[in-house]
Amino acid sequence: MSDPLGVEPRPAAPGDAIPDWLPSFRAEFPLLRRLTYLQTGSLSPLAASVRAATIDMLDDAGSVRLAGQQDFAACHQRAEAARAHLAAFLNVRPEQIGWTSNTSLALRHALDQVDWQSGNVLISSDTEHVGTRAARDGLAARSGVRHAIVPACDGDDAFLSAFAATLAREPDARMALLSHVSCQDGRRLPVKEAVCLAHRAGVPVLVDAAQSIGQFPVDVTDIGCDWCVGSGHKWLLSPPGLAYLIAKDVRAFRSRFLLPASIDGTSEEPMGRRLEVGIEGWATRAGLDAGLTLLASIGLDEIERHVAILSDRLRDGLAALPGYEVVTPRGRGASSGITSFTVAGGDPGATRAVVDTLWDRERIFVKYQPERPVVRVSVAAFNTAEEIDHLLVALESLSA
Numbered sequence: 001m002s003d004p005l006g007v008e009p010r011p012a013a014p015g016d017a018i019p020d021w022l023p024s025f026r027a028e029f030p031l032l033r034r035l036t037y038l039q040t041g042s043l044s045p046l047a048a049s050v051r052a053a054t055i056d057m058l059d060d061a062g063s064v065r066l067a068g069q070q071d072f073a074a075c076h077q078r079a080e081a082a083r084a085h086l087a088a089f090l091n092v093r094p095e096q097i098g099w100t101s102n103t104s105l106a107l108r109h110a111l112d113q114v115d116w117q118s119g120n121v122l123i124s125s126d127t128e129h130v131g132t133r134a135a136r137d138g139l140a141a142r143s144g145v146r147h148a149i150v151p152a153c154d155g156d157d158a159f160l161s162a163f164a165a166t167l168a169r170e171p172d173a174r175m176a177l178l179s180h181v182s183c184q185d186g187r188r189l190p191v192k193e194a195v196c197l198a199h200r201a202g203v204p205v206l207v208d209a210a211q212s213i214g215q216f217p218v219d220v221t222d223i224g225c226d227w228c229v230g231s232g233h234k235w236l237l238s239p240p241g242l243a244y245l246i247a248k249d250v251r252a253f254r255s256r257f258l259l260p261a262s263i264d265g266t267s268e269e270p271m272g273r274r275l276e277v278g279i280e281g282w283a284t285r286a287g288l289d290a291g292l293t294l295l296a297s298i299g300l301d302e303i304e305r306h307v308a309i310l311s312d313r314l315r316d317g318l319a320a321l322p323g324y325e326v327v328t329p330r331g332r333g334a335s336s337g338i339t340s341f342t343v344a345g346g347d348p349g350a351t352r353a354v355v356d357t358l359w360d361r362e363r364i365f366v367k368y369q370p371e372r373p374v375v376r377v378s379v380a381a382f383n384t385a386e387e388i389d390h391l392l393v394a395l396e397s398l399s400a
């Protein structure tokens with residue numbers, strides 16, 4: 001990549017070799033020719049194979065009325081392949097997965113599992129997504145639910161002991177809701193350990209895995225949570241508008257829309273029947289299926305390794321620049337592809353100005369994250385060392 005600001009890119013470090021798979025993987029994403037995309041934490045760019053599968057399904061499903069019942073069933077079956085594919089990816093059964101259009105909505109369905117009464121407590125952390133905070137505030141206003149918020153930014157041990165203390169202090173806790181990876185600063189929370197603590201106290205746990213699933217291998221059964229929600233359209237590469245809710249106990253999952261159990265004689269009503277009514281987004285599911293195939297062609301372990309090398313490069317580079325401070329914890333296992341940093345000691349105006357200038361001058365797309373406030377950089381499998389250097393060079397010029 002040419003250096004628009006006239007600053008030398010960093011020399012390659014040992015271990016920085018370009019993986020064999022990267023050029024062809026990257027070529028799947030036409031958008032990357034036009035900009036430096038570091039925003040997968042919000043939305044994946046569209047891969048050619050994902051687009052093709054999505055459009056194929058739209059074409060086929062769109063011609064159903066002409067072609068008849070068999071094709072209709074075939075389209076439905078093709079869409080169902082995504083459920084089985086995602087189930088295998090996360091080590092759950094397909095029947096445990098229900099689709100929604102985004103994580104925020106999936107989260108509300110999961111929160112609906114409790115008959116919230118005034119005085120009940122919802123435990124969560126101080127690093128949750130705005131959708132969670134909105135749902136939390138809604139429950140407080142509508143049902144008088146209190147929330148107990150556990151600080152999550154002082155490391156795993158501090159978090160787990162504060163979480164345990166909260167469980168002990170709040171006998172009216174009815175649910176705990178925790179992000180697996182923080183959308184604010186990319187830290188990983190020890191959700192498996194938190195689930196053990198909560199279950200010992202009789203409190204079920206909802207894990208928001210929107211920022212973890214697709215970044216590194218996640219075994220939802222092993223985490224042991226009661227519900228898990230996540231998005232297709234971030235790290236799993238689906239087109240926008242697809243997310244999922246996974247229930248550990250499908251029979252216990254209450255739905256306002258449950259279709260009659262006798263409808264096809266099945267003894268267990270899968271999550272699909274509990275969340276999905278009428279014609280649904282077959283095309284986005286076909287896209288997700290293609291996205292999962294694309295990720296599997298590289299493997300999540302390899303993706304995690306590549307992203308960790310790039311993230312180290314970014315964090316080392318930021319540490320050497322004046323005016324920026326990385327707030328994301330370092331070390332494999334402590335975070336993943338998200339790196340957040342403050343600008344000018346956390347000044348909101350200066351932080352937003354950096355995000356806007358990176359876009360206006362350099363076509364570098366990162367996110368302004370208002371809660372801290374920080375600049376959030378999402379490094380994904382398709383990103384390169386040159387793109388990281390492009391960002392560092394631009395930031396260096398802005399801090400000069």
Ligand SMILES: Cc1ncc(COP(=O)(O)O)c(C=O)c1O
Nearest residue numbers: 102103104129179183208210231
């Ligand atoms: C942790 C977390 N939860 C939930 C969401 C909401 O996801 P969606 O846009 O699919 O509703 C996000 C989106 O950034 C997120 O980072």
